[in-house]
Amino acid sequence: MKRSLEHIQYTDDTETLARFAKALGHPTRITILQYLEKQSCCFTGDLVDVLPFSQSTISQHLKELKNAGLIQGEVNPPKIKYCIHQENWKIAKRLFKSFFE
Amino acid sequence: MKRSLEHIQYTDDTETLARFAKALGHPTRITILQYLEKQSCCFTGDLVDVLPFSQSTISQHLKELKNAGLIQGEVNPPKIKYCIHQENWKIAKRLFKSFFE
């Protein structure tokens, strides 16, 4: 991909909002987050049981949600407990709200 | 890409929310929408002047926003006037709001 200018500078809020939105841009990830909102927390395996995708695919979606900052995982051997990242969740909520006015 | 099951059925709201989120998942498109929120409407050329991308690239982003239902274009020869799609905008606002509770 070629870019005409080195790096366009959007505002930080714009970048952040786009990053959150991108992470939400897949029905599986929306579903995972809705599940987490209800359950408060869950293990990867719970989602594998619920969603019709392979373990590796679910794991990848979780990774993306984690990279976007929307969830966090605590090691709880041999499992990993995933929860919503409350702090960033609030930021996302605020950014979307103010975006839509 | 292989899919293990023919078609997963998410709820309509989940599908719709993901579709909106995906369209919002790029800083340029966020910027375009913020511009439209302020200006209420604009022409493609206005955005080409403001954003550091080629006319064809801007046009493509507008197409995606239109496909997602977030904006609409009225022909106003030889220009095209783009506005926020108020009805769908309200739906998006509601879906995001209830998603974040």
Next chain:
DNA sequence: AAAATCTATCGTATATTTGCGATAAACAAT
């Protein structure tokens, strides 16, 4: 020590996204 459980990561294949320049299409003005 061996087996079982759980999850991340690697490698691979395919689809989609993002960007550009060039061109086409639609209309207005000359």
Next chain:
DNA sequence: ATTGTTTATCGCAAATATACGATAGATTTT
């Protein structure tokens, strides 16, 4: 009729996303 203006679309290239099976790593249980 020709020219200019505006925008969409085509064709291309590179990057990213999505899915899978196989495997590796960590820890518990036996």
